[in-house]
Amino acid sequence: MIPATFDYVRASSVEDALEALAVPDARLLAGGQSLLPAMKLRIARPSLLVDIGGLGLSGVEERDAALVIGALTTWDELDRAEVLRRPAYRAVSECAARIGDLQVRNLGTIGGSLAHADPAADMPAVLLALAATVRARSTEGEREVPAGELATGPFTTTLGPAELITEVALPIPPPGSGSAYVAVEHPASGFALAGAAALVGEDGSSRVALTGVGATPFVLDGKLDAAEIYGDRFAPEEYRRGLARTVLARAVALATKRAEEDSRWKT
């Protein structure tokens, strides 16, 4: 439970961090709630940790027709953010509130989670359902990646070795929208065996995404029966498919209820 030897540097700016990331096998340290346990088990062996905790990339606000969440916003901040009480955004705070325990939520960040790309992470499903865009910086400049194009497989993303997520932007849903996140957790790890996020519009149209059931979270376009579902010793494929069906139905039902609340919502 002691990590292999590594160097540590605390970045003073985004540019500073990007420069430090030039070292081979350097890794960004955000909240450390996934990376540090992996290092303690020596599954991860970075040569250098670039601590971006001091860069102030946190906060939740509506800006330029989008809801913008800073990459270093913690789960607890999302849980408590006033703006996220709107029924259309409730999936975000609802999801954040059930991640890990309070200690994890005090430190774990949304950007860190996205970059870690755990296939059973909760929040990516919500970001997919809410059609979020991830903004990332590298020495080449800034780019925007649709949330669905970030993860390419378990623990792998399209992020470059010297690229840093700065914020996540969600289009502001029209009035009368509702969202929800429902998951069944592994009883030990708390990670989703199947998690579903739904955004339901005033007209009853919905956009749904699943996590925990495949190599990456995904937006469900067609029928669930056609989707490739992952199985393991604890939760075989057939069970997970059944769970996915259940959490999807529950998330859509909850989001629909919230859509009605949203039409009466006063900010």
Add this chain to the structure above:
Amino acid sequence: MEDVIGVRRPRVDAPDKVAGVTRYAADGHVHGLLHARLVLSTEAHGLIRAIDTDAALEVPGVVAVLAAADLPTATQGTDRTAEPLAREEVVFAGQPVAIVVAESEAAAEDAAELVFVDYEPLEPVLDVESAMTQGAPLARRVEAGTDSGDLESIHAGADHGQADEAAEELSGNVLDRIHRTRGDAAAALAASDAVASGTFRTPWIYQAYIEPQVATAWLEPSGTLVVSTATQGSFVTRSELARAYGLPLERIRVVAEPLGGAFGGKFALVEPLAVGAALALRRPVRLVLTRTEDFAATNPESAQVTELTVGARKDGTLTAFSGRMIVDRGTNAGWGVEGITSLLVAGPYRWEAFDVTGYGVQTNRFTFGAYRGPGAPTAAFAMESLLDELAAELGIDPLELRLKNALVEGDQGVTGRVPTFGAVEVLEAVSAHPLWARRDSLPEDEGIGVAAGYWPGGNEPAAAVCRIDTDGTMTVVSSAVDMTGVDTGFATIAAAAFGLPPEQVRVVAADTSTGPYAGGSGGSKVTYTVGRAVQRAAEAAREKLLAAASEELEIGPGDLEVVDGVVRAVGAPDRSITVQELAQKTLRFGGRYEPIEGHGGSAQVSQAPSVAAHLAHVRVDRETGEVEVLDYVIAQDVGRALNPALVEGQMRGGVAQAIGWALYEELVHDEDGRLLTGSFLDYAIPTADRLPRIETVMVEVPAPDGPFGAKGIGEAPVVPGPAAIANAVHAATGVRFRELPMTAPRVWAALGGRGEPNSDALML
């Protein structure tokens, strides 16, 4: 006494633990300390061809890499004490093979990765049933040693049943076979009006104590070996180390540090490793297992297969039971629970006849160790499930069936005459509880189950010392390890027996060089045996006190009483002297009275079993298979609750662990015998948010020989829990589970997926 015994008080160890100032075994500062890290076997079964330590020794800070031949062991035994590192054959994945010792933990960990062990793999023996059959491959090729020490006696002693004439043809993996029989069980079953039978399976279960196993060992310049450790028993650890390394007892001092949880799993398992390294290197060595190592390399509760048949007459009178109980001992050649589980399967009931055989079978999984009520929850799971089936078949209320057959004092139980026993009382308590009355008016997919079970308690002679200081306070010296409230109980007993407020009594843990004898804290025996010794020690000190007071007050000792630290004349309370004044008159140059101290001992021969009845109320989510425990009631015969707050804490803790047994906990290996659930990311225990409100009903049936009527209550509360929950799940769904845990995927599958019961999956 009335304001001492039975009063709720905080645990004496709680303030330090809450404040974070308790020094556990991994916290002590030792000059020149080296840190050890283990290299664990990656093979479940194999022969060690070679261990390459060259790269590891290159790591800066590494002092040594030790293999079995480097440890100065003195016996050829093959148990974990005698063979702390595998000599030639590895018999489970996770068995320690080498110890890396370094100046820092980090260096030791770096180097441990660089130790390369070359194995010749052997076929692992993983299936306990096929391992029994004649001709099955053996889980251990190298002949097992017979020198197994005295670890078995720590737990509730079970005799070895009857000598068996008709030996079965079994493989050498069957290390023990215990046959228990009375009457003609086959005839009694044949004549029964209802018979139920089934095969029940429970998995390996990890004790999941908070503090991983740890030990520190060093040699004093005089040559005395000092071992500072997290153990449940200091004297048994000392004798085990003496056996392993051929040392005289007087050369070993075992210091039992405050324990961060144990539940049966901390008896001389890691001490032989730390000691071996310290003796080999002649430097202080500390070994602290990581959680991953603790999962892989320690001694969880056995998996068990129970085949059981039970019968009853039309009127609900139980007739007989018969069956086989196959206990997977893993690699533990020394002892197993086949003895105790084949006793306890009878439950707290009267039987006309029985015929049951327990088998202890070796496999290449772990080393079996004890876990709270070893062998009991799995036995109760089988029996209590079948009792519900009998009740249903006979159309009798399941609680009435149990009450009708509950053992009472004087009955003939499976081991003879039943002592004072509260089975009827606890069953009546849950029968009268409003939750039981709700069982027929529940929403769909909810159910309430009942079950009962007991733990026989254990005995071992013990002694204690009480001393009054010049400030008028008492120090109780005991060698019993404070496991969940032992010291608090001792303070209460001593205060009541002597006549002091409990706040003026402190209990100190002595080590094996200074302390009066006490056995390991286990088997629910400490309060009943050491507590009795503390009571007698306090009474002996009180005699010294009264002798001195008698002279000072010029009143006969028989006319004096001690109340709240004051000795006074009965009926004339103004004629008095304080304990403090008397102590000051004794403990000084030229004093005239003997110090106010007492030594007390006990050798209990009576049994004081504790019995519990549980009600579990569950809701089953048919779509996800998740079982939620909504309400829980536990009624337990606690003898006399010395401190109700602590007794209730034990009852709640037992229920929490029972919920783990029922719904979550399971150590799983892959087909090669490698552990798949070796961390808390894979191995689920019930966290606080998954527990219901647990209502405790203490039923006090005083134990005649216990201190103030108290008895051991630590193990009984877990025993019937898995059965109660399984019975509740059956009540909710109509599906009877014969295998634990009832995980969500299993429940979902048994319900046919999507809530449509699938007749193939119904295990009834």
